[in-house]
Amino acid sequence: MxxxxxxxxxxxxxxxxxxxxxxxxxxxxxxxxxxxxxxVSVDTRYGAISVKPGSANQVLITATAKSDxxxxxxxQNGNRVELGSxxxxxxxxxxxxxxxxxxxxxxxxxxxxxxxxxxxADGLQGDVTLEGADAPVDxxxxxxxxxxxxxxxxxxxxxxxxxxxxxxxxxxxxxxLNSVTAQxxxxxxxxxxxxxxxxxxxxxxxxxxxxxxxxxxxxxxxASAEFSAQSLQGQVQNDFPLQPRKHSHIxxxxxxxxxxxxxxxxxxxxxxxxxxxxxxxxx
Amino acid sequence: MKCAxxxxxLPEVIEDLQDGELEAHxxxxxxxxxxxxxxxxxxxxxxxxxxxxxPAPRVWVRIAAELRAEGLIREPEAAAPAxxxxxxxxxxxxxxxxxxxxxxSYLVSHKQAPQVAQQQTPAAATPVTSAPxxxxxxxxxQAPAAKVSPQQKANxxxxxxxxxxxxxxxxLSEVGQRAPTMRATYENQLRAVNAYIQEAQAYVDRxxxxxxxxxxxxxxxxQKAMLYRMALEHVQ
Numbered sequence: 361m362x363x364x365x366x367x368x369x370x371x372x373x374x375x376x377x378x379x380x381x382x383x384x385x386x387x388x389x390x391x392x393x394x395x396x397x398x399x400v401s402v403d404t405r406y407g408a409i410s411v412k413p414g415s416a417n418q419v420l421i422t423a424t425a426k427s428d429x430x431x432x433x434x435x436q437n438g439n440r441v442e443l444g445s446x447x448x449x450x451x452x453x454x455x456x457x458x459x460x461x462x463x464x465x466x467x468x469x470x471x472x473x474x475x476x477x478x479x480x481a482d483g484l485q486g487d488v489t490l491e492g493a494d495a496p497v498d499x500x501x502x503x504x505x506x507x508x509x510x511x512x513x514x515x516x517x518x519x520x521x522x523x524x525x526x527x528x529x530x531x532x533x534x535x536x537l538n539s540v541t542a543q544x545x546x547x548x549x550x551x552x553x554x555x556x557x558x559x560x561x562x563x564x565x566x567x568x569x570x571x572x573x574x575x576x577x578x579x580x581x582x583a584s585a586e587f588s589a590q591s592l593q594g595q596v597q598n599d600f601p602l603q604p605r606k607h608s609h610i611x612x613x614x615x616x617x618x619x620x621x622x623x624x625x626x627x628x629x630x631x632x633x634x635x636x637x638x639x640x641x642x643x
Numbered sequence: 644m645k646c647a648x649x650x651x652x653l654p655e656v657i658e659d660l661q662d663g664e665l666e667a668h669x670x671x672x673x674x675x676x677x678x679x680x681x682x683x684x685x686x687x688x689x690x691x692x693x694x695x696x697x698p699a700p701r702v703w704v705r706i707a708a709e710l711r712a713e714g715l716i717r718e719p720e721a722a723a724p725a726x727x728x729x730x731x732x733x734x735x736x737x738x739x740x741x742x743x744x745x746x747x748s749y750l751v752s753h754k755q756a757p758q759v760a761q762q763q764t765p766a767a768a769t770p771v772t773s774a775p776x777x778x779x780x781x782x783x784x785q786a787p788a789a790k791v792s793p794q795q796k797a798n799x800x801x802x803x804x805x806x807x808x809x810x811x812x813x814x815l816s817e818v819g820q821r822a823p824t825m826r827a828t829y830e831n832q833l834r835a836v837n838a839y840i841q842e843a844q845a846y847v848d849r850x851x852x853x854x855x856x857x858x859x860x861x862x863x864x865x866q867k868a869m870l871y872r873m874a875l876e877h878v879q
Contacts, residue, residue: 494828632855
């Protein structure tokens with residue numbers, strides 16, 4: 361009997377706590393009618409943002425504010441939609457958090473910014489910009505468009521991104537690229553590591569640059585690319601069979617640089633690091 | 644018609660003197676007749692003036708000064724003070740970031756003098772905790788002026804490497820005021836980027852013909868510019 365009473369009291373307390381949280385948390389839905397090539401941006405200091413393709417002429421955003429210490433402001437000017445979180449006095453990273461779930465036209469230009477994240481973009485075809493100081497960023501299944509990702513410490517992961525321009529910059533966040541092929545791929549980091557797994561497509565230009573971060577590329581035997589790797593003060597390691605470049609009379613320090621081609625050298629891959637280790641491996 | 648009457652109506656009728664009374668007066672008054680003749684001459688000469696005959700600016704300046712001295716013209720009232728902008732007035736970060744990129748572009752594109760030593764000396768492995776990357780434009784300004792030796796450059800960098808730059812200090816101070824919880828993060832990232840810039844710069848100085856090293860230096864500056872921009876956008 362006594363244990364039953366204690367259980368009932370505990371349950372009542374728990375229910376009260378959950379109810380108070382539910383009361384403080386608010387969820388609101390925003391709908392915007394737009395035309396082709398809409399421009400959608402969301403800016404929040406704290407909170408997660410996820411975006412997926414939806415209806416071709418409508419933007420649907422669900423914003424969940426964790427407390428009454430933050431407000432969501434929205435604005436539409438023609439084809440341009442903007443949402444942002446405005447912190448009120450007393451807000452902190454917990455109470456000031458707003459999570460956004462978005463459905464946008466597939467060809468929309470999207471600009472997402474969150475300091476904490478995570479930020480997720482899945483299946484878009486327009487230009488996408490994802491920014492976050494510490495936000496983990498995950499972009500996948502993107503076709504065409506210009507993909508720009510910038511973080512300070514947040515790790516960045518790209519999966520299945522093809523046919524466009526890709527520009528990734530992180531100061532110390534690690535960057536993972538899995539099956540990423542594009543006309544132009546630029547990845548820059550200070551101390552973050554860069555991992556690439558894929559075949560580098562047919563005809564793209566890839567450039568990976570770090571200060572101290574290591575660079576590693578895992579490539580299938582069928583890859584067709586011209587590779588150039590150099591670490592000014594670090595080491596390089598080549599575990600992939602490369603043919604020497606034709607008409608190349610440059611003498612290289614084998615511990616600091618290597619060059620060569622694979623297949624028909626359809627793509628160009630340049631890996632540069634100041635003191636990080638660069639490694640090319642065969643999958 | 645008297646002379647005073649003639650002088651009063653003359654500006655209106657100078658081009659077409661058809662007034663009978665006026666003509667009668669001019670026939671009988673040498674002074675007014677001479678005045679009309681002078682005015683007509685001035686009018687005809689003025690039509691032939693070309694744009695190149697515009698008086699020099701100093702003429703207008705002198706005229707304006709004399710008019711002010713006589714109290715005939717007054718300076719416009721000072722504009723009302725602008726309403727203070729909401730949010731962080733840190734748009735100085737934008738020109739700083741632009742200056743960083745401009746300095747980096749100059750470094751990458753400029754070729755050092757041949758007298759610079761070619762010997763490749765490994766840089767110090769330990770990154771300097773802070774580097775006045777914003778001093779780069781000053782360094783750039785020095786480079787083309789004279790054939791500065793690598794030793795002189797190294798000495799200069801040692802001198803400026805001690806302590807963060809004033810811009811970095813102000814940057815961190817602003818971040819600390821607006822977002823205290825983010826200061827440590829930005830400080831660490833800034834330290835890493837400054838180390839990148841300093842090491843890359845030192846390498847370029849020792850290997851001025853190394854284009855890859857120049858590109859790395861450019862990347863380093865771009866990383867720092869991105870850091871400043873992130874702070875500007877996120878910490879408002």
